[in-house]
Every structure is written in C-alpha cells, then in structure tokens.
Amino acid sequence: MEPLIRLTREPLDRDALVAAVSHPSAGGIVVFEGVVRDNARGKQVRYLEYDAYEEMAIAQIRTIIQEAQQRWGVDRVAVAHRFGRLEIGEASVIIVVASPHRAEAFDACRYIIDTLKTTVPIWKKEVATNGEEWVEG
Template identity: 80%
Template sequence: MQPIVQLSNEPLDRDALVAAVSDPAVGGIVVFEGVVRNHARGKQISYLEYDVYKEMAEEQIHTIIAEAQRRWSIEHIAVAHRFGRLEIGEASVIIAVGSAHRAEAFEACRYIIDTLKTTVPIWKKEVATSGEEWVEG
C-alpha cells in the first residue's frame, strides 16, 4: 500500500486516515493526534497558525515514512498535517500506522512524529493573549 501524506488547510479527517491503514492483515492500529491546547510555556494561547513549504514538506514526510517502513517493515502509514489558522482543540497533525503487531506500530508512529517535528519545514506561530511568536517544533 502506498503511504498517504496530506497537507491541508481544512480540518483533518481522523476516521478516513484510520480507514486508509486498515487491512485484514493488520492486528494493531496506532494513531497519534496532536491538538491545539490553550497554553504553552506559561502563556494563554488563543489560536495557532501553521505555515508550510508544501513541496519540501511532502518530500521529507515521504522520506521519514520510508525510513519507518525500513526499520519496522510497516506498509500502512498515513500522515496528515494542517496549516493555516487552528483553534483550540483542533487537530494539527494525525499519524495512523497499521501493522500486524502493536509494538512495531507504536515504535513507527513515535519515530514519525518525533522526526517530523524536528526536520519537516512546517512552522508554528502561537497567538497568545500577551502577543504572538513563531516557535520551533
């Protein structure tokens, strides 16, 4: 199965991503969903804005997925990330990994989110009650 990579300014569809990694051979599906919270580093957050270098981000996410597949022999992976303005409680990123066994799915999912946050050109601006600031992943 080809991995799914979505970068969108529309709300993310968790159910569609889970369905995309579902398969009769899959014994475990792990989903990581990052949501906008109302605080960060002692500040009250009003909303977030994400910006993305779309072509490069898609390429780098595919590279991360390929490495996860190499390490854990997982075929079913879907990664979606929002950009634009996100309100408190909205999902900014969803990663779904389907595998024959849960351990590999957990490990691959954690690797994907940790690597994505540190290497993919997606930038986050926190808009707080006290001002706004671009922050690193």
C-alpha cells in the first residue's frame, strides 16, 4: 500500500486515517496523536502556529516511512500533520501504523514520530501569555 501522507490546515481525522490503513491481515494498529497542550517549559501556552516547507516535508516523511517499512516490515502507514494556528486540545500530528503484529507497529510508529520531529521542515511557534517564540519540534 502506498503510504498516506497529508499536510493540511484542516482538523485531522483520526478515524479516517485508521480506516485508510486497516486491513484483514493487520493484527495490530498503533495510533500516535500529538495534541496541543496548555503549557511548555514553564509557560502558559495560548495556542501554537505551525509552518512547513510542504514539498520537502512530504518528501522527507515519505523517506522516513520507507525506512520504517524496511526496518520493521510494515506496509500500511498514514501520517497527517497540521499547519497554521492550532488551539489547545487540537491534534497537530497523527501517525497510524498497521501490521500483522503489534511489536512492529509500535516500533515503526515511534521511529516515525521521533524522526519526523527532528528532521522534517515543520516549525512550531508557541504563543504564550508572556510572549511567543519558535521552538524545536
């Protein structure tokens, strides 16, 4: 299955992503959902703003998924990331991995989110009650 990769300003639909990778041969489906929280590094966060170099981000996410597929043998993966303004409680990223066995799905999902956060050109600005700043991840 070709991986599903979405970068969007619209709210993310977890159920649609799970449905996209579900298959009768999948015995394990792992979902990671990153959600905007109300605090960071001792600051009260009001909202986040994400920006992305979309073409490069999609290409790099595709490469990360291919690496996960080679390492863990998973072939059903969906990755969706929002950009623009996100309010507290909204999902900024959802990763879904389906595989015959849970261990591979967990390992691949963790690898995808950890690698995405450190290598993909998606930037996050925290807008807090005492100012704003661009931060890693």
